[in-house]
Amino acid sequence: MLYTHWYLRKQADELLEKFKVEGPPVDVKMIAEKLGIEVVELTLPTWFFGTLLDIKGSFYIVVNRLMPETRKKFTLAHEIAHYSLHGDKLCYMKNCKRDYFHREADAFAAELCMPSEMVKKEARNWFNDYKFLAKIFDVSEVAMVRKMQEIGLIKGTDYTWVFAQK
Ligand SMILES: [Zn+2]
Numbered sequence: 001m002l003y004t005h006w007y008l009r010k011q012a013d014e015l016l017e018k019f020k021v022e023g024p025p026v027d028v029k030m031i032a033e034k035l036g037i038e039v040v041e042l043t044l045p046t047w048f049f050g051t052l053l054d055i056k057g058s059f060y061i062v063v064n065r066l067m068p069e070t071r072k073k074f075t076l077a078h079e080i081a082h083y084s085l086h087g088d089k090l091c092y093m094k095n096c097k098r099d100y101f102h103r104e105a106d107a108f109a110a111e112l113c114m115p116s117e118m119v120k121k122e123a124r125n126w127f128n129d130y131k132f133l134a135k136i137f138d139v140s141e142v143a144m145v146r147k148m149q150e151i152g153l154i155k156g157t158d159y160t161w162v163f164a165q166k
Contacts, residue, residue, distance in 0.1 A: 003085065005107055009108075009116065011085065012081070012109075015031060016112065025136065025138035026112060029076060038058070038060050039076065040060055048064050049063075049064055049067065050072075050076065063076055074109055074139065074143065077113050080108075080109070085104055110143065113143070118137075119153070122137075123153050
């Protein structure tokens, strides 16, 4: 990766601050629109998640309508990340083979949908109940667990244990 994880998180947090997002769920579509990006949902083949398009200086994000809402939200956040981080080098689409662009976008998107500080606060209120937290942040349970592990709220071992209980 070209950017550090810390930097990517900070970029996402700055966007949240700029648009005064104070609590979950993060309205990712609103953020796209405030950035002047038009969000378009289309019925597309299942392997297609979404893409960011620059058509003569106007930005569009295309999202596959057939995906679950949580997946759409993450895809939207991922494309907003490309816009914020790589907007001036959209050649990533085709030949550049810059895989790290997508890893950077994923890190940014995770923070945008599940801001670390917000997750910590809510996790304290709801006793680390990842299922409930996933619901209030409007993300998948897997994504929430991953985030909670990343910021040290649950350990890898807790995670197996939690699932073993079900
Ligand atoms: Zn990407």
